[in-house]
Amino acid sequence: MPKYAYYPGCAVHASARDYAVSAQLVCQALGIELQEIKDWTCCGASSAHPTSHLLGLSLAARNLRLAEEMGLTLTSPCPACTSRLAGARHELRDPAALAEVNDILGKDFGNTVGVEHLLQVLSKGDRALPVKRPLGGLKVAPYYGCLIVRPQKVLGFDHEENPQSLDRLLSAVGAEVVPWGFKTECCGAGMPMARKDMVHKLSGRILAAARSAGAEAVAVACPLCHSNLDMHQGDMKPNPKMPVLYFTQLMGLALGFSAKELLLDTHFTDALALLRGKGLA
Amino acid sequence: MSVNAVVPAPGTPFVKRVEGLSGQKVLKCIQCGKCSAGCPAAFAMDFTPRQVMRALQLGLPSDELLGASTIWVCLFCQTCSVRCPMELDIAGVMEALRLVAIEDKHPAAQKNIALFHRLFLWGIARTGRLHEFGLGGMFNVRSRQPFLNVSHLPKMLFSRRLPVLPPWPWSKGAGEVRRIFRRVQAAQKASRGSHA
Ligand code: SF4
Ligand code: SF4
Numbered sequence: 190m191p192k193y194a195y196y197p198g199c200a201v202h203a204s205a206r207d208y209a210v211s212a213q214l215v216c217q218a219l220g221i222e223l224q225e226i227k228d229w230t231c232c233g234a235s236s237a238h239p240t241s242h243l244l245g246l247s248l249a250a251r252n253l254r255l256a257e258e259m260g261l262t263l264t265s266p267c268p269a270c271t272s273r274l275a276g277a278r279h280e281l282r283d284p285a286a287l288a289e290v291n292d293i294l295g296k297d298f299g300n301t302v303g304v305e306h307l308l309q310v311l312s313k314g315d316r317a318l319p320v321k322r323p324l325g326g327l328k329v330a331p332y333y334g335c336l337i338v339r340p341q342k343v344l345g346f347d348h349e350e351n352p353q354s355l356d357r358l359l360s361a362v363g364a365e366v367v368p369w370g371f372k373t374e375c376c377g378a379g380m381p382m383a384r385k386d387m388v389h390k391l392s393g394r395i396l397a398a399a400r401s402a403g404a405e406a407v408a409v410a411c412p413l414c415h416s417n418l419d420m421h422q423g424d425m426k427p428n429p430k431m432p433v434l435y436f437t438q439l440m441g442l443a444l445g446f447s448a449k450e451l452l453l454d455t456h457f458t459d460a461l462a463l464l465r466g467k468g469l470a
Numbered sequence: 471m472s473v474n475a476v477v478p479a480p481g482t483p484f485v486k487r488v489e490g491l492s493g494q495k496v497l498k499c500i501q502c503g504k505c506s507a508g509c510p511a512a513f514a515m516d517f518t519p520r521q522v523m524r525a526l527q528l529g530l531p532s533d534e535l536l537g538a539s540t541i542w543v544c545l546f547c548q549t550c551s552v553r554c555p556m557e558l559d560i561a562g563v564m565e566a567l568r569l570v571a572i573e574d575k576h577p578a579a580q581k582n583i584a585l586f587h588r589l590f591l592w593g594i595a596r597t598g599r600l601h602e603f604g605l606g607g608m609f610n611v612r613s614r615q616p617f618l619n620v621s622h623l624p625k626m627l628f629s630r631r632l633p634v635l636p637p638w639p640w641s642k643g644a645g646e647v648r649r650i651f652r653r654v655q656a657a658q659k660a661s662r663g664s665h666a
Contacts, residue, residue: 199600204631228643230598235546236590239568242491244654248594251646293653335547349552375510375547382609382618383582384514384543391510420622455629457622 193310194256194263194302195223198270198412199231205412207452211437212266212307214451218444219316223264226255232273235379246286247293249277254298262303264310266437268336268411269378272344275304279343306337308410308436309346312354321445323363325467329439330367330404331355332395334414335375349373355436359408362443369402371395376417389425392417396429405463406432408439420457432460442469484532484570491566496526498556505550505560515540516579519550519560522567536571540564542580582613593636595651598644601636 201209216223229252238245253274256263265271281287281300291298333355338347347354352373356366374395377388396418399407409415419433434453441451448470453460464470481489481496489495499520506518517525517540525535535541541564550560571578578584589608593601610618626632637644 200602202599203633204602204626206631228641228646230643230647231594231600233594234590234600236587237594239546239565240572240587240591241654241658242569243657244591244651247650247654248647251650289657293650293657295649295653335545335549339548340552373549375545375549377510378545378547379586380545380583382606383580383586383613385618387511387514387543390513420626424621452629455625455631457625 190220190222191310192222192224192261193305194259194261195225196229196232196252196256196263196265196270196274197225198265198267199234200412200416201266205415205435207455208266208412208415208435208437211435211441211446211451214446215311215437215440215444218319218441218446219311221310224259224261226252226259226263229255232270234269234273238273238276243289243293245273246277246280246290249274250281250290250298250300251294253278253300253302253304254294254296257299257302262305264305264307266307266410266412268306268334269413271304271306272336272339275343278302278304306344306346306410308333308337308354308358311437311440312358318361318440318444320362320443322443322469324359324439324443324469325363326365327363327439327463327467327469328367328403328405329359329364330369330399330402330407331359331372331436332399332407332409332414332418333372334409334411335373335378337410338373355408355410358436359439362440364408364439367399367402367404369398369404371398376414378413378417381417381421385421385424388417388421392421393425393429396422396425396431399431400429404431406434406460408434408436410436422458430458432456432458432463434460482529482532485526485529487570488526488563488566491569492559492562494558494560494563494566496523496558496563498558499523499527500556502555504553504555508549508553510547510549511543511545514543519564522563523558523560526563532570533576535567536574536576537579539579541567541571542578542583544568582609585609585612595648596644597637597639598641598647599637601633603632603634604636 233245233248338352377391438451503520506520544564
């Protein structure tokens with residue numbers, strides 16, 4: 190059974206509880222073991238690194254070291270965390286930087302641990318999915334966000350401009366994937382407090398593009414994307430009224446879990462009416 | 471000398487510092503504008519990414535860039551960096567500029583974004599993990615916008631997606647993170663001292 194050191198990250202652990210729960214259910218159903226890293230802490234996110242390189246690297250390295258101790262590849266459902274952790278691993282290939290960070294940690298970290306986003310883990314190989322309830326042609330716009338596939342030289346996963354992994358997963362569970370041009374456009378990331386206007390503009394045009402591509406729902410793989418596209422939708426004018434679901438929730442539905450188990454009732458923009466109409470909830 | 475010859479400017483100490491921090495050579499930029507064309511935050515910037523590169527090439531006064539909104543509204547989405555035909559890491563240059571602005575205590579053009587990052591780190595330095603409820607509350611108080619995003623609260627609390635209690639500050643992880651903050655601060659003080 191494939192086993193990973195699981196790093197949920199602060200947002201997935203709390204406000205994106207629905208993502209955490211659906212990810213665990215899907216992994217269980219597929220026989221992938223996510224073993225949570227004990228005592229994990231914040232990766233530094235987008236606040237630490239541009240404040241102090243050394244701080245950003247050290248906060249990330251603390252978690253990488255814990256995964257290294259477990260002897261497992263680290264996986265996270267959060268693209269921002271994955272990007273921070275993989276970015277640190279990349280920078281720490283420089284022995285001088287690694288020595289400096291080890292000095293701060295007071296530990297012997299070898300920087301040998303692999304880092305993969307959950308989407309990468311789930312889209313590996315040609316895993317047969319035990320689909321119990323195909324999504325019946327639900328029209329979904331696959332939204333990757335900016336950091337899952339960028340930059341290639343650090344992550345080495347999928348394609349920077351036109352990624353396919355999420356498209357394939359969603360098709361495999363019976364969704365109809367709509368072609369569109371906003372797969373990797375930015376949603377406004379961590380700006381909803383400081384510059385709400387930017388989030389409304391950037392997320393608003395993503396939702397509008399999904400609508401005009403004929404999508405009935407948007408699939409996401411990031412807690413920040415979900416919060417920007419779902420929670421902040423109600424404040425946009427006009428209200429796009431576009432259901433936004435985690436890809437693990439869509440997979441979970443197809444694998445036979447109920448909408449309630451997948452916490453689909455906790456979203457701001459109602460997804461249940463759409464799912465009921467398709468006989469999925 | 472031919473009138474067309476490009477004479478590379480030697481680069482001011484400020485430009486050298488940005489190049490050193492980012493590991494990028496700004497003279498490599500051919501001003502094609504691809505970075506600006508794809509930048510999702512360009513509409514909110516006073517200097518577009520291409521203009522930032524040009525300002526560095528020309529060695530314009532550092533105040534212009536350090537006091538710009540650009541370095542704060544940049545989302546670090548990496549779009550520019552992965553598209554640049556000269557393989558320049560423009561996002562890395564933005565980050566370097568922000569680092570210099572913070573180090574030199576240059577007043578931030580986007581006070582609320584700077585405040586957000588400060589409060590974020592303040593919280594992490596205490597509890598090791600982000601406490602979203604606390605960060606939101608502190609941000610609203612300090613930015614004097616008491617009702618910002620408050621309309622989302624009932625649903626978030628009701629669906630148990632917003633823990634009100636902070637992460638346990640006496641956990642092993644929180645203690646180690648506090649030590650990381652202390653040691654990084656000490657190391658940086660020492661290195662600044664040795665430069666002076
Ligand atoms: S994309 Fe690269 S070469 Fe083109 S203007 Fe931007 S930094 Fe310069
Ligand atoms: S990293 Fe910053 S400058 Fe580059 S495209 Fe994204 S927002 Fe624009």
